[in-house]
Amino acid sequence: MKTKKLVSALAIVSVVLLSGCTNTNAPTVNVDNPNGIPLQTTVMPTVALGGAANFAVLAGSAITSTGATSITGDMGLSPGTSIGGFPPGMMTGMQLINTNVATQGKLDLTTAYNDAAGRTSTDIVTLSGNIGGLTLTPGLYKSTSSLAISSGDLTIDAKGNSNAIFIIQVASSLTATSNRKVFLKGGASASNIFWQVGSSATFGTTSVFKGTIMAMQSITFNTGATLDGRALARTGGIILAGNTIVAQ
Secondary structure: HHHHHHHHHHHHHHHHHHHHHOOOOOOOOOOOOOOOOOOOOOOOOOOOOOHHHEEEEEEEOOOOOOOOEEEEEEEEEOOOEEEOOOOOOOEEEOEEOOOHHHHHHHHHHHHHHHHHHHHHOOOOOOEEEOOOOOOOOOOEEEEOOOOOOOOOOOEEEOOOOOOOOOEEEEOOOOOOOOOOEEEEEEEOHHHHHHEEHHHHHOOOOOOOEEEEEEEEOOEEEOOOEEEEEEEOOOOOOEEEOOOOEEOO
C-alpha cells in the first residue's frame, strides 16, 4: 500500500514539473499555413494599371525576341523605337511604338508602380532570399533586397477568395531559376498578383511565372519561360527567347 501511494505521489510531481516546463525556443506552428508565414487580416485593394492594362508587354527602351515567341495581347514601347523578332515571333495583338496609347500606358505604369511600392500594412510580411517552397496567402509582402525562386516552386493560395490581392514589393532584383514554377491555388488569379521590382527581373529556362511584373529597369525571359500576366518595364528593355506570354 505504501509503495502504491509513493508511485502516485511521484506521478503527480512529474505532471506538475512537465506542465511548468515551457520551451520558449520551440518554433511556432501555423496550422493555417504550414510554411510558417502568418495569415494577414488586412485586405489589400487592387493596383490600378490604367492604360498599362492594355499591354501584355510594355517597355521603355527596346523589345527584342529570338525564336518562336508567342504574345497574346498588345506590345508597346515608349519612348524607345525598336521592336525586333516579330516574325518569327507571333502575337495576337498590336505593336504600338510611341503612340498615344503606349505613352499613356507608360505614364500609368509609373503611377501603378509607385502605388504598389508605397503600400503599407499593420501585418505586412517580410520575405528574404529564396522563397521557393513557400505558400503565400493574400496580402502585402516586402523584401528589402533581392528575391529568388530557386530551390523549390512557389504556391500562391487565395484561400477560396477569387478576388484576393497579392502585392510583393522587391527592393532589388527578382529571379526565377530554370524550371521553377509558380502555382495558383484556392481560386488565386494571375490578374490579382502584382510584383513591384526595384531593379530588374530574370526568368530562367522553361520557368513558369504568374502575375503582373512591374520592373523599374529590364525584364529578361530565357528560352521557353512562360508568363500568365504582364511584363512591364519602366525604363529598360524586355528580352524574349521563344517565350509564351498571355495577358491576364
